[in-house]
Amino acid sequence: MDNIAGSKSSLSWAVNISVVLIVALWLFPTVGLFVSSFRTADQIATTGWWKAPFAAEQNLTLRTGSPETQVQDGDVWVIEGNLFDEEGVEPAPISVWGTSSRDVGAYAAGETAETRAGERVTVQENGDYRMEAPEQIEGRRGQRVFVTALVPPEFTLANYQQVLFSDNATDSMAKAFFNTLTVTIPATIIPIVVAAFAAYALAWMDFPGRALLIAFVVGLLVVPLQLALIPLLKLHLQIGIGKGYLGVWLAHTAFGLPLAIYLLRNYMAGLPRDIIENARVDGATEFQIFTKIILPLSYPALASFAIFQFLWTWNDLLVAKVFLIDATGQTTVMTNQIVELLGTRGGNWEILATAAFVSIAVPLFVFFAMQRYLVRGLLAGSVK
Amino acid sequence: MHPAIQGLMTIVIGVGACVAYFYFSNQLVDRVLFPAKGPNAGRNINRANMVRPWLFLFPALFALTLYLAYPVVETLRLSMTDRDQGGAFVGLANYSQMFSEPKFWEAMTNNMLWLFVVPAMSTALGLIVAQLTDRLRWGNIAKSLIFMPMAISFVGASVIWKLVYDARPPDTEQIGVLNAMYVWFSGNDPQQWLTTPFWNNFFLMVVLIWIQTGFAMVILSAALRGIPEETIEAAIVDGAGPFQIFFKIKVPQIYPTIMVVWTTITLVVLKIFDIVFAMTNGQWGTQVLANYMFDKLFRANDWGVGSASAIVIMVLVTPILVWNVVQARREMR
Numbered sequence: 001m002d003n004i005a006g007s008k009s010s011l012s013w014a015v016n017i018s019v020v021l022i023v024a025l026w027l028f029p030t031v032g033l034f035v036s037s038f039r040t041a042d043q044i045a046t047t048g049w050w051k052a053p054f055a056a057e058q059n060l061t062l063r064t065g066s067p068e069t070q071v072q073d074g075d076v077w078v079i080e081g082n083l084f085d086e087e088g089v090e091p092a093p094i095s096v097w098g099t100s101s102r103d104v105g106a107y108a109a110g111e112t113a114e115t116r117a118g119e120r121v122t123v124q125e126n127g128d129y130r131m132e133a134p135e136q137i138e139g140r141r142g143q144r145v146f147v148t149a150l151v152p153p154e155f156t157l158a159n160y161q162q163v164l165f166s167d168n169a170t171d172s173m174a175k176a177f178f179n180t181l182t183v184t185i186p187a188t189i190i191p192i193v194v195a196a197f198a199a200y201a202l203a204w205m206d207f208p209g210r211a212l213l214i215a216f217v218v219g220l221l222v223v224p225l226q227l228a229l230i231p232l233l234k235l236h237l238q239i240g241i242g243k244g245y246l247g248v249w250l251a252h253t254a255f256g257l258p259l260a261i262y263l264l265r266n267y268m269a270g271l272p273r274d275i276i277e278n279a280r281v282d283g284a285t286e287f288q289i290f291t292k293i294i295l296p297l298s299y300p301a302l303a304s305f306a307i308f309q310f311l312w313t314w315n316d317l318l319v320a321k322v323f324l325i326d327a328t329g330q331t332t333v334m335t336n337q338i339v340e341l342l343g344t345r346g347g348n349w350e351i352l353a354t355a356a357f358v359s360i361a362v363p364l365f366v367f368f369a370m371q372r373y374l375v376r377g378l379l380a381g382s383v384k
Numbered sequence: 385m386h387p388a389i390q391g392l393m394t395i396v397i398g399v400g401a402c403v404a405y406f407y408f409s410n411q412l413v414d415r416v417l418f419p420a421k422g423p424n425a426g427r428n429i430n431r432a433n434m435v436r437p438w439l440f441l442f443p444a445l446f447a448l449t450l451y452l453a454y455p456v457v458e459t460l461r462l463s464m465t466d467r468d469q470g471g472a473f474v475g476l477a478n479y480s481q482m483f484s485e486p487k488f489w490e491a492m493t494n495n496m497l498w499l500f501v502v503p504a505m506s507t508a509l510g511l512i513v514a515q516l517t518d519r520l521r522w523g524n525i526a527k528s529l530i531f532m533p534m535a536i537s538f539v540g541a542s543v544i545w546k547l548v549y550d551a552r553p554p555d556t557e558q559i560g561v562l563n564a565m566y567v568w569f570s571g572n573d574p575q576q577w578l579t580t581p582f583w584n585n586f587f588l589m590v591v592l593i594w595i596q597t598g599f600a601m602v603i604l605s606a607a608l609r610g611i612p613e614e615t616i617e618a619a620i621v622d623g624a625g626p627f628q629i630f631f632k633i634k635v636p637q638i639y640p641t642i643m644v645v646w647t648t649i650t651l652v653v654l655k656i657f658d659i660v661f662a663m664t665n666g667q668w669g670t671q672v673l674a675n676y677m678f679d680k681l682f683r684a685n686d687w688g689v690g691s692a693s694a695i696v697i698m699v700l701v702t703p704i705l706v707w708n709v710v711q712a713r714r715e716m717r
Contacts, residue, residue, distance in 0.1 A: 011626065019516050019526050026530045026594065029544045032561065036547065048559050049547075186394045193402040198444035205437040211716060213441070218712040220452045222705045224655050226677055226694045228451060230687055231458035235450075249394060254451030257444055286436055287410045315537030317658045318678075335539040339662050342543065349547060349559070356543040360536050367535035371528060378599065379606050 036353040038155040044349045057095070058151045059104055062087050064121075064131055064142035076132045083145060084127040092149035097123050104146035115143065123147065159354040173358045176337040180314060180359070182245060183324065183333060187252035187313045188306055194253065195260030196302070200290050202261065203268035204276060214265070220258040228255070229322050236323065244331065248324040255319070256309045263380055267301035268294060304377025307370050311363050334359035402443065409439045456698065463691035478688035488693070490669060491676040494585055495700075498656060498672065501586070503649040505593045507642060510600025514608055515630060517601075527605065531598035538595070538658030545591045546663060549577040581669040588670060591659050596652065600645045607641040608634060647704050654700050673697050 035049045047056045062083040070079045084091040098106035099115050107113050109125040119133040123145060131143060163173050201207075202214055228251075236247045271294065279289050295302075313319075317335040324331050332340075338355050345351050367374065413435055418428035466474045482488050513530055517523035533541060550560030554573040558564040563574040577587045611634055619633045635642070657674035664670045666679065673693060680690035 015516050016520065019513070019520060019523075022513060022516075023526050023529050026533070026597075028561070029548050029594070030532070030536070032547055033544045044559060047557055048561065048564050050561070182390070186398060189395055190398040190402070193399050194443045194447065197402075197406055197440040201437040201440035205433075205440070207434065207437040210437075211713070213445075214716065215709050215713055216453075217448070219705050219709050220448055222651055222701055222708060223452050223456060224674075224694070224697045224701055226655065226657075226674055226697055227459045228455040229694070230462060230681060230691055231455040232451060245390060245394070249398075250447075251451065254447040257448055258452070261444060285410070285414065287407065311535055315539070317537070317539055317661070322682075335537055335658070338539050338543060342546070342662060349550075352543055353547065356540045360540045363535040363537070364532070367532065368528070371531070374534075375531075375602055375606075378602055 033353045033356060036349055037159055037357045038157070039350065040154075040156055040158070041348065041350045043154070044353075052155075053153050055150045055152045057148055058092075060089065060147050060149055060151075061101075062089065062127075062145050062147055064129055064145060066142050067137040067139055070133075070137050073132075076134060077136050078133075079129075079131045079137065079142070081129065082127045083123065083129055083147065086142070090151075091127055092151045094123060094125050094127060094147045094149045097145055097147040099143065099145060101144075101146060105148055119143065121145070159350045160358075163351060163354045163358060173334060173337060173355050176332050176334045177358065179331055180333045180335075183248055183252070183320065184310060184313045186249045187256070188309045190249065191253045191256040191260050191309060192302055192306060195257055195264055195305070196295060196298070197290070198257075199261050199264035199268055200294055202265045203271075204294075205286070217258050217261050217265075221262060225255060225318065229318075233322055243324060243326040245324065248320060251319055251323045252309075252313050252316075256305075256312070259308065260305050263305050263377060264298060264301050266380055267298055271297055300373060300376060301380065303370065303373040304380065307366060307374045308377055310366060314363055405443065406440065410436070413439065459691045459694050459698075462687055463695050465688060467685075467687045474688070478692040482689050482692050482696075487666075487671055488676060491666075491671040491673045491693075492696075494669075494671060495654070495673045497585055498589060498592075498653045499650060501589050502592050502596065502653045503646050505589075506596035506600050506649050507604075507645050509593065509597045510602075510645065511604050511635075511642070513597065513601045514605035515634070518605065518608055527598075527601060531602055533595045534598045536595070538591075539662050541591050541595055542659055542662035545587075545594075546578075549587060551576050578664055579668045584664065584668055584670055588659055588663060591663070592653065592656060596649050600649065603645050604638065604641060607638040611637050647707070651701065651704060654697055673700075 032049050035052050036044055039049065039052060042058075043052070043056075046058060063086060064083065065079050065081045065086055067079070069081070070077045072078075082091075083089075083094075094109045096105040096108055098104045099113055099121060100106070107123070109123060112120055112122040114120050117133070118135075119131055119137065121129060121131045121143065123129045127147075129145070131137075164177075165174065166172060202210060202217075232251060236242060241247045241250070275293060275297075276289060279293055284292070315335065317333075317339065320333045320336060324333065325336055334355075338352070338359060341348075341352055341355055413432050418432040418435075419425075463478055464473055464475060465471045466477070513527070517526050520526065536544070547559075548561050549563075550558075551563050551574045552558050552560075558567055558574055560574075562577060566572070567574055578584050615633055615637070616629060619629050624633070655674055656672055657678065660666055660670055660672050660675045661678065666672070666675045673696060677690050677693040677697070680686045680693060684690075
């Protein structure tokens, strides 16, 4: 169809460019968070993340050497040295500087300033300074110098260090990460087993009421989770499960079942009838047919559902909040941890961005590794 | 016990128990109750085949009934009782209390706004992208990147977009992309996008549209591929331009799929909770039904009104439920 009359090359250019723009627009927010997670708090607060790859003007507060280092040179007292060396800061070219916090850009590099105490300070572009005073300089600490320097781009892993390995309970995602994993894996595997048997019965066994049951499952597919919250929480509290992993596993299993049964039944019903009937003629029991023939053949549908359920349980907030997280907060999951960080650390983008990225990384990996099955599952679930 | 070990044990026990249940109940039926030998072999085989589907179905049906069907009824009952009076029947009092609250109507109006904007925008954008990428050589990469937000949690997406909407005081450098561009182009002071009533709703919707467009695109792109080529060829021969082909030949043919995408996104919108909860928590006029319900349940501890609002969500979902069931039954015939 590519070379058919009507598809002009000018149009094809327009298409290419607009798709590039849309993709860029779609990626931009995520990339922003990703880049921010490698920047220091100062960098994030002073410049937009899109400027991260470029050198940026930054205001630094540095100090000259302390008066102890002064030497007498003729009739003046002098302190000399390099501002960056004194503070152990990475050197950067200085454009403007000042000695008062109210006017940090009063002098250009190379100019000489006079402080209120009568000292004459000269700062060079590379950070070398010379401070002269007619009398001996008093005090214990050096003169503060505010410099505006062009700092080269710099990325750090310190945020990940802080979020993953620090002992600070409010920032730590390590525990929440393992909790999320603990919720997710059983909640993904168990519904598959339960649903597979039911789907086989609905696809290949004849019994009265089958059509009604399928309609029942399709109906439950759209029942909002919100309705289940109170009655089930009451039930869990009554029968002694309370809030905890068991409760959240049961809830996720049940909430995933309608989709699992629906997807698997549709897939199994499409398997060739001959195979199953031949097996029956050869004397295989239904159980054998299911485990030896249907289950291996249904692998793509099982994988589709597994990905759905994994993404859904990993990303879930509501079910975990209601059935899992108790007052002690020991069983918090990552989504909840992030919401709490939004409250307590709303302005600390370096922590927030890193925490969010830690929680996003696993689903993104699963997504790109198994996208084929995800798409297949989506199509099986909705296009008819 | 460490939760991870507990989790592993649960997998083993859960999966093991399921498999054991299916295996042994089968054995029980085949060997003990209705053995396929002896004088009644024929009758026994028939009986075993009558029982077996229910053996296979039982765990799933039990879980579905207890965790999804029963709660619907129970929530309906709870919505007519008052917890403070020991669960006494109060009729429609909870509903009338809810209907008199301005916050409920705010949630209702906002939900309707979401309902109009998000499915329409997601479907339209998804359709455009599906069409544009259809014949590109790198179309699959583009699609995969636009589809990516599907894997990101609503909470993660909220953090991502909060950074986009971030506002710093005037005259300092803006670190949120939106304000940086706004200040650059208009020269005005930066805006607090999330706390400006009414318009902030749209900034929240953008997050969901960003997520759902990929979903719409994937499904619509498959539908576009399924259109018979002859219809398009015929249109080209008859002199139709690319836009005519798209609107008059392609869109009508994938109309049923558009409806499916639309209703699926509508369902997501009706239940939207995480985004609002994480970004504004319903303040500044952004309340939605699911968050209103969460507030009532777990902050105000008012199970009656909470259940009543859950029932409202259920009522809104019901038309789609009925449509789905009718559709499924038609296909099975």
